[in-house]
Amino acid sequence: MSHEKDKLFAEAKTPQPVTREESRRDFLKEVMNMQGGEKILECIQCGSCAGGCPTRFAMDYSPMQIIKMINLGMKEKVLSSSTIWVCSSCYTCATRCPRDVSFATLMMSLRNKAIRENLVKNGAKLNFHKYFFEVVNKYGRLHEPELLVKLLDKTDFRSLRSNASLGLRLFKKGKLQIRAPKIKQTSWLCTILEKTNEKESQ
């Protein structure tokens, strides 16, 4: 406890600039080259995005604040925020933004960035994207039960129970896809995966 306080007092005495390791412009430039980040300097911080965001209540930083932080080069804070993972891609923000900033698209790009740079704090989210990809790459289509099974935390009894009850409900209605929907031409999946991996690293 007092160790924390000492740290705060020390920081207050010699205020540090907002970013330390990298130059502020570096992260900003990276973001400007991402899908959705092209017009980020246009933002006038009006807050329309934050006001209409349906998942704002679950975010640690509002969409508007995320943009401010990007502008200040606060890479770590941005990529490890809950905001980019709780965004439901509803595009309400992008539709209403008076400066034509596509914030929802930027969220998708930032997720990818966080994954690439190993800055994902939420393991469940990382796994979701990883396993989704794996399942789709295996069959060419999504096999939801397989995805869910992979994601299940086998130690969380409550979630296991509720998932099982949901599964049963769906099964009764014939909505549970038991057999994996494999496409015929699965070979091309390997080909394009190889090729796109190669292109990504270029």
Added chain:
Amino acid sequence: MNILLRKVGGSMSQKPSIGVFICHCGGNISDTVDVARVKETIGSIDQVKVAETFEYVCSNPGQEMIKKAVKEQGLDRAVVASCSPRMHLDTFRQVVKSAGMNPYFLEMVNIREQCSWVHDDKAKATNKAIALVRAAVQRARYLEPLTPKNLKVTESVLVIGGGIAGIYSALELADKGYQVYLVERNPSIGGHMSQLSKVFPTFDCSACILTPKMVSVAHHPNIKIFTSAEPIAVGGSSGNFEVKIRVKPRYVDLKKCIVCGECAKKCPVKKPSSFEENLVQEKAIYVPFKQAIPNASVIDKDYCLYLTRGVCGICEKFCKGEAINFKQEDELMDLKVGAIIVSTGYSLMDPKLVGQYGFGLHPDIITNLQFERLMLQGLHKPSTGEVPKKVAFILCVGSRTTTAEGCAYCCKIGCMTAIKQALLLNKTVPEAEPWIFYTDIRAHGKGYEEFYAKAREHFTTFVRGRPAEVVREGNSLIVKAEDTLLGKHIEEPFDMVVLSPALVPNKGAKELADMLGIDLGPDGFFLEVHHKLRGVETKREGIYVAGTAQGPKDVRETTMESMATASKVATFLGKGEISVSPEVAYLIPKRCDLCGTCIDQCPTRAIKKGKNEVIIDPISCIGCGICVPICPKEAIDLKNTTEEQLIAQIKGIAEGEETALRIIAFVEKMTAYGSADLGGQSRRSYSPEVRILRVPSIARLGIKHVLHAFAAGADGVIFVEGDDSVFREDKLRERVIHFKKDLGKFGIQSLRLQSTTTTLPQYEKMLTLFDDFVERVKKMGPITREKREEVKKYLEGDKIVA
């Protein structure tokens, strides 16, 4: 000396006698340029009778030296190589004039701002100076005597738009003694100011300060008002415009109407009142508003039963003054005026374009202008008639918006209007709760910051956050926003929501601009010539702009601007005549076949179809030269930048073995040239291989001139056009693409031609381009002699038709 008897259209038939005067400029030139060597080299050119250097040519002794040389040596042309012509061209023209020479026989060469001040290598700077002076000498051989025309002006003014801006300009000019025609589209003058309740920050009653002015306009002996009227055609030229006005029928005789109101009482048709911003219904026959000028009824032809279906006509029966006349028709009239003022005002952007606020889906979601009307009707909710207590003001609805439906600019008055309305609400409704949702509060004018403080003192709630949406829930309107200062979500119910829409130019601005031959800016408002120094002038002399037609502003700025406009008009018309430059386009009639290509291209509509050939109006012509290269028969030329003069100058610069690499930069004479001078004043060095040739506009140039440049010895050609030029950037680009294709036919790399535009202060961009271009051409190497011969042969075959 028979200098003045030399024939016009001078070619080299008589041997010219040229005097060249090179200035030391107190070391400013001579420290870098070896003026003695320049004198020696130039002095040996044919027909140069006199070549002198002098410490300060612009000084009194310097001027005397020139005069003496002209008189005693029988010179008929003079070349002064010194500072920029933008400094002393007029000075030296006066000097030669006083010695008996036509001032247009004087040529100036810029060897200071564009030579000695910007090059460090003395040898190269001197070589460049020699090339520039040689070019001027060669051009001088083809100079002709020209005389500016003095034109009598019509001492009357047309004011288009009868709002506060038009009213103020009209009164100022009428008081100065000018005849003013005030043309207004609506059935009454007054504009939007007549709809306002009180103005900020003084809380003056808007109608109380406007109406006396409106009455003055009505009674002023020098002002004639036309309402329900619009200009439909503009002809003539600056100082003598001919404007056709269409006056739409009112169906009520202005002289007979006594405003008794019987007609409206009996009229069976109701329609939304535009003065009341559609909040209230009025009859199809109505008086625009109580203080309307002219104070008379008018019939709305789209709603009147008699005019649409031939039935009813009750008003006519009951009219006490026998003023109703259904037979009235459009009236056309011709006005002759010396100057025109555009004061057509603004409209509010349709808030439906910002759908999230639900305008149009609930009667209590209104605009700030509608709120003004409600204040004057007795503040109430349009839905139930109850007095609203909790009112949300949402700012920036459509303003500061870069998406397609919005306006990128700030509306300037939204913040202050909302603050004013919040304070008025507090005054009129006990326990009122105004909330203002803002992104930034702009309180820029005199007394505005204090006004903002007052609103806070009166407990107006300010929320920093542009709302996401307005939701209708039962009887309430819920505003959803984020308080960005607290990072908190807000969902507040309100009785009424007032939106601050963006301001847009009034309908028909584009058509009017085209009619007048002036420009609109990228924001759609009428464009002034210079942001700081010429804010009320348009690109066309004699046409001015005032008020919100030029851009969003408040009443104070509008009235001040209107008076500035009136002053400018008075200056323009004041002398009774204006001087028109003789550097205009002219026709070589026997070559013209009336193809009409030039007519559409002229930016000021100076060319018209005649009987056997086109007619170029020398008054409207601004001398840009765009018509010259596009004429397929080479039937047009430009005085003082004729084909002969231009080609001689190009050859003069490009020839000579002084340097390995030669680049000609054609630079537009006002903005771009001024920018280069600015670069010189800042002593910004650049490659001396670049030689600047001043042209009226890049529009003047055809592929022929580019080829001449290459044939004569240039290895690269640059075009620099002013950003505010009549030769629009897209047209310039189009032309350059064509040129590059043509160059390809000769095997000349397209990269040897580059073009750019510039604003006055942007010299860094232009000079960096010069340096980069020189590097690029260096790498490409000079053009081979064979290639030059090839181009020369082609040009010689392409003789001008005699």
Added chain:
Amino acid sequence: MKYAFYPGCSAQSTAKEYEDSAKAISKVLDIELVEVPDWNCCGAIDAVYAFKPLYSIALAARNLALAEKMQMDIVTLCSACYFTLSRTNKILKEDSGTKSKVDEALESAGFNYNGGVRVRHFADVLLSDIGLQKIKEKVKVQLTTLNVASYYGCFLVRPPDICNFDDPEHPMRLDELVETLGASKVDYYGKTRCCGGSLGITDEEIMLKMSKDILLNAKNSGANCMATACPLCHFNLDARQKDIESRFDVKINLPVLHFTQLIGLAFGIEPKQLGLHRNCVSPRKIFPLTVANASKAGKSAADRNL
């Protein structure tokens, strides 16, 4: 009218009834849906994109390449697929760097896409290409007892430069369809509010709250059923409704139909053919009212057994 049909992954599993009802009404309206042969997952908004962006674009582009070969517009039932495929078109059109990389990847697998395929949502095909007039002509049963809250969700109307089926703030086209079928439309807040979409798997709580708000608003505005145009939205609002009720201790019991099922009912098609037995919140309570009307029009009594 022929279209390249892209069912999407959900249509074969959790929203089988959506595909069935779509096919049933297509028969009545003379729409030929030719399934894109061996189509693959579109990438599901950013499910794959977040992990492997270039791969995900190539994934989506393959479907477009296949449709291009068929020389038809690609029509999808799922709003998320509508968005993902449309966005792919936009990226390939505007980002030449990405385009060249994706082209190379596709070529290496033997595919070729030239950007010529238009992506349509099935609702747009019905309303723009067929039109309300033709639909009205096929209505046999007026759904007069239904107060339908049309739910547009996100991707039918946003973002407006990619998905522009209707106005993003106040869409009315599905409501107009509802009225054409004889039902009453319900105006409520939330018709374009996000249901929680893909958050259902990793952030269940958030998704349940978002869907709850929509359902309650619809119900409190007088709706007795909802119509959706996306299998993911339908799943959240219908299949998870029971979880919403228990998590937030509210009673909702609002049947949620795919809009194609609604049209099918109005066309007098057997509920079983429309897969209505698969809807989790039983639409039974609204059936007797409509089926009773249907029996007036002469349908067999067997339809009443569900």
